Amino acid sequence: MPDTMRGVYTNLTKIRRQVFREVARAAYLAGDVNPDWADRLPYEILPGDKATYRESIFIERAIVGARIRLAMGLNLLPVDEPNKISDGLKEAERPEAYYEPPLVNIIKFACHACPENSYKVTDQCQGCLAHPCQEVCPKDAISFVNHRAHIDQDKCIKCGRCAGVCPYSAIVHRNRPCAAACGMHCIGSDEQGRADIDYDRCVSCGQCLINCPFGAIADKSQIFQVIKAIKSGAEVIAAVAPAFVGQYGGRGDVGKLREMFEILGFSGVEEVAIGADLCTVQEAEDFLEEVPDKLPFMATSCCPAWASMAKKEFPDNANCISMALTPMTLTARFLREQHPDAKIVFVGPCSAKKLEAMRTSVRSEVDFVLTFEEVAGMMEALEVDYTALPKPDDNDFGAASADGRGFAVSGGVANAVVNAVKRMEPDREVNVFAAEGLDECRKMMRDAVKGKYPGYLIEGMACPGGCVAGAGTLQGIKKSQAQVKAYMKRSPRKNATENGYRMQLPELLAMGRDEPDDAPVPPRNERRVPAPEELRETLSVETVEEPVEQ
Structure with a gap:
């Protein structure tokens, strides 16, 4: 829908x-x-x-x-x-x-209490002589009463053939909007x-x-809770998803974004596209090592709703879903190397990220999750007009690659992984299939299990259009997709393998890979792995310094 x-x-x-x-x-x-x-x-x-x-x-x-x-x-x-x-x-x-x-x-x-899935004859029915709706009904559910078509709901199997042949478009499909939008069919x-x-x-x-x-x-x-943490004096850092571009106006004005988060009380801000680069490298390495010798295909995992659906409905093939850490988790680990006591707040378009952050293996990394719309509420509370903020001095975070930023749009994850594979093994051919919307993702996974995509990299996105279509976004999907693609071009790095922070990936993974929801997680200080000094010096997150009393 x-x-x-x-x-x-x-x-x-x-x-x-x-x-x-x-x-x-x-x-x-x-x-x-x-x-x-x-x-x-x-x-x-x-x-x-x-x-x-x-x-x-x-x-x-x-x-x-x-x-x-x-x-x-x-x-x-x-x-x-x-x-x-x-x-x-x-x-x-x-x-x-x-x-x-x-x-x-x-x-x-x-x-x-909207009506559930059903077909109904409207006043547009003309009681025509041909009766095509009656002729095509496989269950004899349609009769004519007072020269008007009538559907026996007890016999109807909701196939929709009657609606398809009615010359007056007099038969309509009714369904409650929430159920029609639910790709899990759980409403x-x-x-x-x-x-x-x-x-x-x-x-x-x-x-x-x-x-x-x-x-x-x-x-x-x-x-x-986020604002209470800010007011408590804690160091609170925002990790902003790649779909941020244009959500508050502008065209990915990083300087404005930094200033806006500073006004809201955050200590600093970083782009999650850095974690996307690290995720890309990890998935590319896993793909090269495991497909097709160990796995018949590999599916991306950065969309938690898609990955959860695939594991729920295809448990025998759950190992084909990448075990790479998501960009949100990798970015949080990355930030904690410099700010071990900080509260990390993922800011993005997705309600499913809230579910991901509740998992025991992620909750120790990500303290809070806010959507773009929720941050907009914080802005309104303090009367912050994003577009009226001073012209930014810097207009790019400067660290993540174009491919990492492309995670925000459908097809972007697979594209990033393929480009990374080509850098690692130029002669390796990678076939890709991508689906958006959980119904299409389910069909893709079903076909993959049947062997339709041998050796493929497949990408699933729960929201049609990608992350820019998440439940917590503020603007139209097509406009967001165009703005993200324009922002991608501003990166000085094309490929995730060009990001110098990939050197830190083994240390971040040493803290543990993706785990089942009920897996015990050791305290942070027991998993801390110091970052190399050269990376410490170039970490791009900016923190707000407290004024010094004279």
């Missing part, structure tokens, strides 16, 4: 941003958490006594209240007993607090017809939450 609302500023977008803004503002301005502000927030966001969006102002405020709790990383409250938005608020105050599953939540009383209905998520299947890709036009689905956030 196409993401028809992406890039359109709707009433739902407005409310979502208001919630992020107010939660961020409270975190910046408040000392100890005062429960009163949380209980008052819905009245500030939706003042007055008249409903604007739903049938009742009370329903509207209840929905906003639920979204406030999720934005603070708290669980939804039961609706069948007395409670307040502020219940358990102290749990969110701790800087080290991490949200409990589930990550993606359905606010049940906000759900419209069904509860006993009241409201959407319900099968969390055993969900991979937190976030497509449901951006396709629900009623705002009934939201994921938990760590805005509050």
